[in-house]
Amino acid sequence: xxxxxxxxxxxxxxxxxxxxxxxxxxxxxxxxxxxxxxxxxxxxxxxxxxxxxxxxxxxxxxxxxxxxxxxxxxxxxxxxxxxxxxxxxxxxxxxxxxxxxxxxxxxxxxxxxxxxxxxxxxxxxxxxxxxxxxxxxxxxxxxxxxxxxxxxxxxxxxxxxxxxxxxxxxxxxxxxxxxxxxxxxxxxxxxxxxxxxxxxxxxxxxxxxxxxxxxxxxxxxxxxxxxxxxxxxxxxxxxxxxxxxxxxxxxxxxxxxxxxxxxxxxxxxxxxxxxxxxxxxxxxxxxxxxxxxxxxxxxxxxxxxxxxxxxxxxxxxxxxxxxxxxxx
Amino acid sequence: xxxxxxxxxxxxxxxxxxxxxxxxxxxxxxxxxxxxxxxxxxxxxxxxxxxxxxxxxxxxxxxxxxxxxxxxxxxxxxxxxxxxxxxxxxxxxxxxxxxxxxxxxxxxxxxxxxxxxxxxxxxxxxxxxxxxxxxxxxxxxxxxxxxxxxxxxxxxxxxxxxxxxxxxxxxxxxxxxxxxxxxxxxxxxxxxxxxxxxxxxxxxxxxxxxxxxxxxxxxxxxxxxxxxxxxxxxxxxxxxxxxxxxxxxxxxxxxxxxxxxxxxxxxxxxxxxxxxxxxxxxxxxxxxxxxxxx
Numbered sequence: 081x082x083x084x085x086x087x088x089x090x091x092x093x094x095x096x097x098x099x100x101x102x103x104x105x106x107x108x109x110x111x112x113x114x115x116x117x118x119x120x121x122x123x124x125x126x127x128x129x130x131x132x133x134x135x136x137x138x139x140x141x142x143x144x145x146x147x148x149x150x151x152x153x154x155x156x157x158x159x160x161x162x163x164x165x166x167x168x169x170x171x172x173x174x175x176x177x178x179x180x181x182x183x184x185x186x187x188x189x190x191x192x193x194x195x196x197x198x199x200x201x202x203x204x205x206x207x208x209x210x211x212x213x214x215x216x217x218x219x220x221x222x223x224x225x226x227x228x229x230x231x232x233x234x235x236x237x238x239x240x241x242x243x244x245x246x247x248x249x250x251x252x253x254x255x256x257x258x259x260x261x262x263x264x265x266x267x268x269x270x271x272x273x274x275x276x277x278x279x280x281x282x283x284x285x286x287x288x289x290x291x292x293x294x295x296x297x298x299x300x301x302x303x304x305x306x307x308x309x310x311x312x313x314x315x316x317x318x319x320x321x322x323x324x325x326x327x328x329x330x331x332x333x334x335x336x337x338x339x340x341x342x343x344x345x346x347x348x349x350x351x352x353x354x355x356x357x358x359x360x361x362x363x364x365x366x367x368x369x370x371x372x373x374x375x376x377x378x379x380x381x382x383x384x385x386x387x388x389x390x391x392x393x394x395x396x397x398x399x400x401x402x403x404x405x406x407x408x
Numbered sequence: 409x410x411x412x413x414x415x416x417x418x419x420x421x422x423x424x425x426x427x428x429x430x431x432x433x434x435x436x437x438x439x440x441x442x443x444x445x446x447x448x449x450x451x452x453x454x455x456x457x458x459x460x461x462x463x464x465x466x467x468x469x470x471x472x473x474x475x476x477x478x479x480x481x482x483x484x485x486x487x488x489x490x491x492x493x494x495x496x497x498x499x500x501x502x503x504x505x506x507x508x509x510x511x512x513x514x515x516x517x518x519x520x521x522x523x524x525x526x527x528x529x530x531x532x533x534x535x536x537x538x539x540x541x542x543x544x545x546x547x548x549x550x551x552x553x554x555x556x557x558x559x560x561x562x563x564x565x566x567x568x569x570x571x572x573x574x575x576x577x578x579x580x581x582x583x584x585x586x587x588x589x590x591x592x593x594x595x596x597x598x599x600x601x602x603x604x605x606x607x608x609x610x611x612x613x614x615x616x617x618x619x620x621x622x623x624x625x626x627x628x629x630x631x632x633x634x635x636x637x638x639x640x641x642x643x644x645x646x647x648x649x650x651x652x653x654x655x656x657x658x659x660x661x662x663x664x665x666x667x668x669x670x671x672x673x674x675x676x677x678x679x680x681x682x683x684x685x686x687x688x689x690x691x692x693x694x695x696x697x698x699x700x701x702x
Contacts, residue, residue, distance in 0.1 A: 147508045194687060197694035198646070201450045201507050205642040206690065212639050213683040220676065330639065334515060341512065374523030381516025385509050386498060 112255055121247040127359045128258045129316040134339040134351030135265050136308030142346035143269055144301040145281030147204045149333050150191060150211030151309050156328030157214055158184040158310030163230040163323035173236045173244055177314040184310020185303050192302025196295055211333060218328045229324030233317055254315055261308050266348055277301055338377060341384045344391030353392050420551035422668045428557055428626060430664015431564030434657045435619040436641045438571055441650040443612040445588045446605055449510030455638030456521035457487050457613045461620025462629045466536050476539035480621050487617035488610040495609040525631035533628025560622050568657045575653055643686045648698050655698025
């Protein structure tokens with residue numbers, strides 16, 4: 081056995097580690113492709129939508145250190161836009177999703193522009209209040225269907241000729257969009273831009289003193305995070321053929337925080353794992369315990385904050401003895 | 409009698425309702441500010457504790473025959489003790505961490521409280537009758553004022569002023585302010601800061617419960633009454649800034665009034681007017697009306 085720290089051991093470890101990664105990712109891809117033939121596709125699609133939502137949220141909280149409590153506005157706002165365009169104008173799914181994403185990005189720019197004037201918990205409170213504004217718009221605007229939401233949204237034909245009506249076709253489409261979003265987040269985190277974001281999270285005054293325009297970096301993080309959250313919301317609207325007030329309610333903002341926290345803040349796959357656990361829990365428990373679901377979610381929050389701050393993936397990485405929680 | 413084409417009864421009635429809402433904003437944002445000052449935690453469960461205060465009054469009346477005046481003392485006590493337990497068992501472990509964890513923990517607690525009460529009481533509200541002494545009203549000439557509503561405004565103002573007096577004008581308040589600025593130094597001077605912190609949290613949430621009991625006869629008592637309110641109170645806190653006690657009171661009351669006026673002039677916007685004001689304040693005075701730029 082090589083002594084840790086010797087050059088050969090270190091070299092070998094990097095090599096085995098990258099081989100290891102290829103193996104893990106290959107298994108993950110095969111599992112993802114085979115899953116809908118074993119597990120109910122609608123459940124899987126829900127998991128993927130929320131996984132993308134949580135990963136997008138984590139880009140802002142885990143890497144830029146900004147806690148937004150208003151992400152439901154991007155998720156739900158985009159769901160409404162996508163559902164409305166697909167339902168009333170008959171837009172093809174990819175265009176409807178792009179439109180939803182664009183609106184979410186614009187909203188993210190607005191939220192970011194307003195909220196980064198303050199920092200810390202003030203920023204959190206501002207995003208929550210702004211999202212509540214969006215909620216009231218969704219509640220009262222004439223085209224959102226009020227309490228009913230937009231129902232019976234057609235999934236349509238991808239690029240005009242591939243029908244997404246079948247759950248399996250829809251699943252692979254959702255999987256492809258998720259993979260694209262996840263890849264984008266991974267690229268962002270590992271880019272020089274992502275490094276600067278982490279620097280701002282760790283020590284903002286020092287980042288400023290090094291000449292970085294901190295507010296521009298934060299704003300861009302807001303826009304990116306909101307846009308991808310919007311993609312997730314638009315996908316969800318097509319999967320369930322529904323955009324409703326639940327999507328813009330502050331509970332949704334809380335839920336994505338919980339998924340991220342449970343999975344592991346600042347880890348790439350953590351939020352996706354958290355989304356899987358929470359969606360599965362909700363599916364299992366909703367019929368059995370009714371209102372206690374909220375209590376269980378609240379308890380998970382409390383336990384995570386008090387005793388489990390690294391989250392599932394963070395703990396796993398800590399067990400493997402890695403000091404940097406940045407798997408990929 | 410009409411003012412600007414609106415009957416004075418409608419106008420002043422809405423203004424009074426606005427003032428009542430404003431009193432609740434003031435009492436709640438005051439509690440948030442006091443807690444934030446010493447604990448550096450934004451208490452997301454403030455709304456839930458306000459709701460529990462109202463439920464203590466309601467359940468006390470139904471099961472123990474507890475009258476309103478007793479409830480006004482008992483509910484803050486019960487919730488205050490609950491607050492002390494929360495601080496001792498949970499919040500205490502978070503002071504060395506990022507502020508965000510305190511917010512997340514108290515958010516979780518709020519979800520638990522809301523879920524439990526929803527299980528037992530559903531989402532529809534129950535009403536709570538005002539005490540006999542305060543039923544009926546007086547005709548002020550320009551409007552008819554229900555006695556209870558006048559009492560709510562007076563009682564909240566009295567509590568706000570008392571809190572302001574204790575913090576700004578008494579030796580205890582001076583200690584508290586000193587501990588906010590330099591906890592270690594105050595500890596070194598022989599003052600038991602951890603006890604002070606626990607007590608502050610207890611009193612802060614007791615204020616929320618007091619507001620809950622005051623609110624019980626005016627609104628429907630239901631499990632979500634707190635979460636609907638707390639988001640508005642957060643906006644109030646952003647507008648006013650948490651640096652000043654008097655600032656919190658003034659901001660709370662005036663925003664309530666603005667909301668009341670909006671209900672008369674342009675009812676559709678009344679739910680969002682405070683958020684819109686928040687945006688305007690952020691654009692022109694990012695630190696808040698009474699805040700210091702952090």
